[in-house]
Amino acid sequence: MDNLGVFLQIIFWGLYAGCIYILLATGLNLIFGVMKIVNFAHGEFLMIGAYITATIFFLTGINPYLIILLSMLALIGIGALVERICFRPILGTGKLNEIFLSIGLIYIFQNGAALIWTDNWQSVKSPYDGITLPIGSLNVPLDYILIMVFTAAIICGLYLFLKKTRTGMQMRATSQNRKGAMLVGIDVERIDVISFGLGCALAAAAGTLWIVSGQIFNPYMGSIPAVKAFAIIILGGLGSIPGAIIGGLLMGLAENGAAFLLGGIWKDAISFVILIIVLVVRPTGLFGEKGE
Amino acid sequence: MKYSVLFIASILIAAVFIAGCTQQPATQQPSTTQGVIKIGVIASLTGPASNVGTNMWQSAQVAADKINADGGVTLKDGSKAQLKLIVGDDESTQQGGQKAATKLITDDKVDILVGGYSSAVTSAYEQTIAEYKVPYIVTGASSPIITHRTDIDTSYIFHHCPTTDTYGQYTTMFIDQVIRPAVNKKLGAPADRPFRLALLYQDTAFGKGIQTAVNDTITKNNLNIILVSQQSFRMGESDFRTPLTAIKAANPDAVYLGAFPNEGAPIITQARRDIGLNTIFLNAENNDNAQFYKDIGQYGEGAVIESRYSPYIAPVGAVADAQNAFKQSYFARFGTYPDMMGASTYEGIFIAAKAIENAGITDKQAVRQALVTLKMPEIVEAMKDKTISFSPDFRESTFDLWMEQLSYNATLGETRPVIVWPDNLKTANFILPSWYVAGSSS
Numbered sequence: 001m002d003n004l005g006v007f008l009q010i011i012f013w014g015l016y017a018g019c020i021y022i023l024l025a026t027g028l029n030l031i032f033g034v035m036k037i038v039n040f041a042h043g044e045f046l047m048i049g050a051y052i053t054a055t056i057f058f059l060t061g062i063n064p065y066l067i068i069l070l071s072m073l074a075l076i077g078i079g080a081l082v083e084r085i086c087f088r089p090i091l092g093t094g095k096l097n098e099i100f101l102s103i104g105l106i107y108i109f110q111n112g113a114a115l116i117w118t119d120n121w122q123s124v125k126s127p128y129d130g131i132t133l134p135i136g137s138l139n140v141p142l143d144y145i146l147i148m149v150f151t152a153a154i155i156c157g158l159y160l161f162l163k164k165t166r167t168g169m170q171m172r173a174t175s176q177n178r179k180g181a182m183l184v185g186i187d188v189e190r191i192d193v194i195s196f197g198l199g200c201a202l203a204a205a206a207g208t209l210w211i212v213s214g215q216i217f218n219p220y221m222g223s224i225p226a227v228k229a230f231a232i233i234i235l236g237g238l239g240s241i242p243g244a245i246i247g248g249l250l251m252g253l254a255e256n257g258a259a260f261l262l263g264g265i266w267k268d269a270i271s272f273v274i275l276i277i278v279l280v281v282r283p284t285g286l287f288g289e290k291g292e
Numbered sequence: 293m294k295y296s297v298l299f300i301a302s303i304l305i306a307a308v309f310i311a312g313c314t315q316q317p318a319t320q321q322p323s324t325t326q327g328v329i330k331i332g333v334i335a336s337l338t339g340p341a342s343n344v345g346t347n348m349w350q351s352a353q354v355a356a357d358k359i360n361a362d363g364g365v366t367l368k369d370g371s372k373a374q375l376k377l378i379v380g381d382d383e384s385t386q387q388g389g390q391k392a393a394t395k396l397i398t399d400d401k402v403d404i405l406v407g408g409y410s411s412a413v414t415s416a417y418e419q420t421i422a423e424y425k426v427p428y429i430v431t432g433a434s435s436p437i438i439t440h441r442t443d444i445d446t447s448y449i450f451h452h453c454p455t456t457d458t459y460g461q462y463t464t465m466f467i468d469q470v471i472r473p474a475v476n477k478k479l480g481a482p483a484d485r486p487f488r489l490a491l492l493y494q495d496t497a498f499g500k501g502i503q504t505a506v507n508d509t510i511t512k513n514n515l516n517i518i519l520v521s522q523q524s525f526r527m528g529e530s531d532f533r534t535p536l537t538a539i540k541a542a543n544p545d546a547v548y549l550g551a552f553p554n555e556g557a558p559i560i561t562q563a564r565r566d567i568g569l570n571t572i573f574l575n576a577e578n579n580d581n582a583q584f585y586k587d588i589g590q591y592g593e594g595a596v597i598e599s600r601y602s603p604y605i606a607p608v609g610a611v612a613d614a615q616n617a618f619k620q621s622y623f624a625r626f627g628t629y630p631d632m633m634g635a636s637t638y639e640g641i642f643i644a645a646k647a648i649e650n651a652g653i654t655d656k657q658a659v660r661q662a663l664v665t666l667k668m669p670e671i672v673e674a675m676k677d678k679t680i681s682f683s684p685d686f687r688e689s690t691f692d693l694w695m696e697q698l699s700y701n702a703t704l705g706e707t708r709p710v711i712v713w714p715d716n717l718k719t720a721n722f723i724l725p726s727w728y729v730a731g732s733s734s
Binding site for chain 1 (some may be wrong): 339340342343516523524525526528530531533534535537538541553554557558561562565566567569583587589599656
């Protein structure tokens with residue numbers, strides 16, 4: 001493998017990792033943008049989405065790329081329930097309540113998943129396992145191409161939903177000015193439920209694509225990605241969807257570049273090095289607005 | 293927003309600090325229950341290592357059941373005592389290990405401890421063991437620091453599992469004596485062609501221990517092996533494509549992994565499936581468990597594992613029957629089969645019982661002395677000179693290790709091992725798979 005080939009391969013792995021981060025961080029940002037709540041348990045929705053996909057796959061053998069829709073629908077329901085039962089009662093009562101509520105949810109979801117599915121490592125075998133496509137000098141597994149295509153399709157779908165539908169416009173309005181949205185008659189509590197559900201559905205998509213790529217998983221899989229998703233939305237700008245997309249890609253590329261150039265132990269650290277640099281230079285993040 | 297971030301960070305730091313301040317010093321009272329010997333078993337029942345930890349705890353129960361069914365432990369006064377096991381869940385974390393050890397010693401007042409898996413977790417509560425002077429037979433943590441460290445008194449700690457020093461050295465000698473000649477033969481290369489070895493290791497005491505052992509073995513024995521790439525990764529990592537890309541660019545003849553089973557299986561899968569790195573992967577012994585074989589599937593073909601106990605094969609010799617009996621007893625109670633750490637923990641309970649029997653009392657100093665002078669026949673794992681005893685310097689027992697090679701069984705959809713080294717234990721010869729690609733310096 002020549003140097004250019006190695007470079008391109010590292011870029012490719014970075015793009016793949018970036019796709020997972022984009023979906024997770026976009027969901028988190030959607031929730032934060034509308035509700036302004038800090039939810040550290042967002043990674044657990046990735047985990048639940050992964051387990052729902054895996055369970056349906058193990059029981060039926062249906063192509064996991066098709067199950068992604070079912071998993072997202074299930075997480076919309078679970079997310080709406082969590083918002084209604086847990087977050088709505090404490091909305092506006094202070095960040096401390098949100099933080100400790102979400103930390104509590106992490107333990108509840110992890111232990112609940114361990115009870116249902118055990119905490120053994122598991123894996124899902126993609127139907128396209130072993131199939132590769134030649135792209136330039138690279139021989140790329142088909143699964144990674146599909147993961148990138150699915151990510152792009154989901155993000156495009158979200159964009160169209162936010163731009164073209166009435167509910168999407170109401171979500172944007174609530175995100176920009178919650179009181180103003182209430183004054184013009186928008187049912188912000190309904191928008192909260194939809195936003196939280198959609199954010200969780202994006203996490204479910206991330207979890208599904210994570211396990212379809214052949215990575216093993218257990219109930220604790222969501223903790224580190226959630227921390228990184230927070231870093232990404234702070235990096236990209238709190239509440240900014242384009243910021244989450246650019247931040248996710250940047251994080252994926254930086255992590256893999258650092259792992260190659262500096263060693264694997266720098267893979268996680270580099271995310272936060274970049275975050276600190278961006279915050280020092282531009283405290284609102286790459287795409288954040290003043291006052292946010 | 294900046295203040296919000298600072299606020300969140302402060303809360304998290306405070307939470308970590310509070311969690312770290314849970315050590316509870318206390319004066320230990322002697323065990324008062326007559327006719328019962330309390331053995332504390334420290335295992336990871338929850339958290340990332342729970343698969344191994346559950347196996348260790350269940351194996352300990354099988355051992356205690358057998359000892360109790362055979363009449364228990366005979367004490368100096370001629371009375372018989374039954375074993376009572378009390379488990380402490382280390383939660384796969386250092387704080388959890390500290391809590392478990394403290395509770396077993398101060399609340400449950402155990403007579404002796406057995407278990408411990410992660411070296412990082414086990415070393416975190418060794419200070420408590422030293423403070424209370426409770427004999428502890430470590431059956432899972434493989435870093436030599438467990439009994440070699442000098443910052444605390446480790447004299448009550450006995451190590452009944454091979455260390456990373458041992459199996460790093462053993463695997464490197466196997467590479468030199470078996471794989472290197474096979475690769476030279478395949479290439480038609482001269483015998484003095486340097487063997488190109490790459491390392492991919494977990495950035496912990498365990499992984500670094502293997503890295504150090506490989507480097508030291510090459511240097512001390514002046515082996516014709518060059519390390520063409522040494523890559524590390526964070527414990528619990530699941531995406532290894534980038535370090536594997538770097539390793540492939542270095543053109544290795546083989547890759548030695550210092551990884552746990554939940555890392556080793558995805559490493560080999562990603563290497564062969566995604567990177568096209570068609571080489572021999574050598575694994576540490578903790579990978580020799582049923583979950584690893586299940587996870588790795590067909591990509592495990594040709595891989596090598598250093599081992600001392602396998603769920604699917606026993607070496608030629610006397611321990612084969614003992615291993616099968618242990619596996620059947622375990623299966624009858626739990627419906628699954630025990631893994632390697634389960635086997636050494638099973639033996640750990642027998643060692644604890646024998647030491648107390650030899651001491652005749654449960655006094656901890658006397659039991660420690662009995663462990664120092666212990667000599668008992670091997671149980672289910674092959675031991676050097678067929679005897680379990682602890683070295684006088686670092687209180688380590690010595691195992692007879694072997695190397696396994698995996699071959700794919702399409703009917704099962706999994707690989708199964710054969711023992712290929714050393715000659716006195718092997719069941720088949722090592723072979724280079726047809727798809728194997730040797731490295732080159734170009």
